[in-house]
Amino acid sequence: MQEIRVELTKNPKQKPTDESKLGFGKIFTDHMFMMNYDEGEGWHDPRIVPYGPISLDPAAMCLHYGQEVFEGMKAYRAKDGRVLLFRPEKNMARLNVSNERLCIPLIDEAFCVEAIKKLVEIEKDWIPTMDGTSLYLRPFIFAVDPHIGVHPAKQLIFMVLCSPVGAYYPEGLNPVKIYVEQNYVRAVRGGMGFTKTAGNYAASLKAQDEAEKQHYTQVLWLDGVERKYIEEVGTMNVFFVIGDEIVTPALQGSILSGITRMSSIELLRSWGYNVTERKLSIEEVAQAADQGLLKEAFGTGTAAVVSPIGELKWGDKIMNINNGEIGPISQKLYDDLTGIQWGNLPDNMGWTVEVK
Numbered sequence: 001m002q003e004i005r006v007e008l009t010k011n012p013k014q015k016p017t018d019e020s021k022l023g024f025g026k027i028f029t030d031h032m033f034m035m036n037y038d039e040g041e042g043w044h045d046p047r048i049v050p051y052g053p054i055s056l057d058p059a060a061m062c063l064h065y066g067q068e069v070f071e072g073m074k075a076y077r078a079k080d081g082r083v084l085l086f087r088p089e090k091n092m093a094r095l096n097v098s099n100e101r102l103c104i105p106l107i108d109e110a111f112c113v114e115a116i117k118k119l120v121e122i123e124k125d126w127i128p129t130m131d132g133t134s135l136y137l138r139p140f141i142f143a144v145d146p147h148i149g150v151h152p153a154k155q156l157i158f159m160v161l162c163s164p165v166g167a168y169y170p171e172g173l174n175p176v177k178i179y180v181e182q183n184y185v186r187a188v189r190g191g192m193g194f195t196k197t198a199g200n201y202a203a204s205l206k207a208q209d210e211a212e213k214q215h216y217t218q219v220l221w222l223d224g225v226e227r228k229y230i231e232e233v234g235t236m237n238v239f240f241v242i243g244d245e246i247v248t249p250a251l252q253g254s255i256l257s258g259i260t261r262m263s264s265i266e267l268l269r270s271w272g273y274n275v276t277e278r279k280l281s282i283e284e285v286a287q288a289a290d291q292g293l294l295k296e297a298f299g300t301g302t303a304a305v306v307s308p309i310g311e312l313k314w315g316d317k318i319m320n321i322n323n324g325e326i327g328p329i330s331q332k333l334y335d336d337l338t339g340i341q342w343g344n345l346p347d348n349m350g351w352t353v354e355v356k
């Protein structure tokens with residue numbers, strides 16, 4: 001394995017004192033991880049350096065053609081002081097899935113997990129301790145060749161930033177109102193929907209903006225071809241409890257394969273629930289709502305973990321789910337996932353990785 005060079009900052013920043021005001025993604029720690037790729041040399045010069053601006057040629061290809069991929073994960077502080085990561089090898093494996101689709105040279109997954117552990121170890125005093133808080137980690141790769149021609153990059157940079165983040169639900173798990181998007185689509189099969197790449201998020205801003213204007217938290221995306229089948233909600237995967245079946249849309253190329261989704265399916269099945277990954281139309285959900293069979297709906301993702309859905313608006317139809325309250329399955333899933341992630345419950349699945 002390559003040696004990671006470490007250059008510590010001479011000017012450590014003041015750490016936030018009020019952990020109830022952290023918010024999300026606004027504050028960054030003292031250090032960041034970087035390494036470069038150059039054709040012929042491969043990934044090289046891995047280093048942990050003081051956090052700060054980087055200089056780019058204005059012709060850097062990422063700025064023109066969006067050849068960029070990223071990941072989102074967290075480091076958690078357990079009550080006994082341990083520092084935990086949740087399935088970090090899955091994030092690095094998914095980064096390579098994104099890399100492959102965007103013609104970005106693959107990374108050494110095990111090495112990058114080690115690099116992240118080393119960075120978190122150096123920044124461990126930045127991990128907040130209040131309930132529900134964590135250190136959000138943002139690995140990303142972007143193309144930097146100074147070249148205004150469309151072709152796969154020959155020079156890239158991989159970086160990891162750390163950001164202390166607040167509790168997603170400071171007042172407890174609150175069901176959200178979701179708006180079914182009928183005009184805009186996020187991704188189509190054959191495109192990049194299954195990757196975490198910048199362009200997918202640029203494509204989602206307009207719908208998100210319009211949903212917020214109508215006082216909805218996020219949008220529920222329908223498939224880009226027929227606008228009929230459910231895909232995701234905002235930047236979360238989505239589950240519906242219909243009768244005694246828990247349904248989540250199957251991964252068919254336009255949906256992101258969430259690590260929280262994967263973990264939720266495994267946990268729910270281990271508890272004996274019937275979880276199916278299949279095509280699910282918005283019409284089927286509306287019919288289930290009319291027949292009183294739509295018991296719960298929730299989103300899953302690293303940021304919120306589990307986000308119960310209390311209301312769905314599809315055109316003129318408003319579906320109230322579980323009287324706008326959190327249901328028992330959503331609650332149990334949230335309690336168990338967060339219990340494992342923050343080290344308060346035994347990790348029978350072997351999902352957590354201690355940083356030490």
Ligand SMILES: *Cc1c(COP(=O)(O)O)cnc(C)c1O
Binds near residue numbers: 232257260300302303
């Ligand atoms: C990151 C992301 C998710 C959730 O993935 P997790 O690995 O569970 O955090 C779901 N959908 C989209 C579009 C995402 O970007």
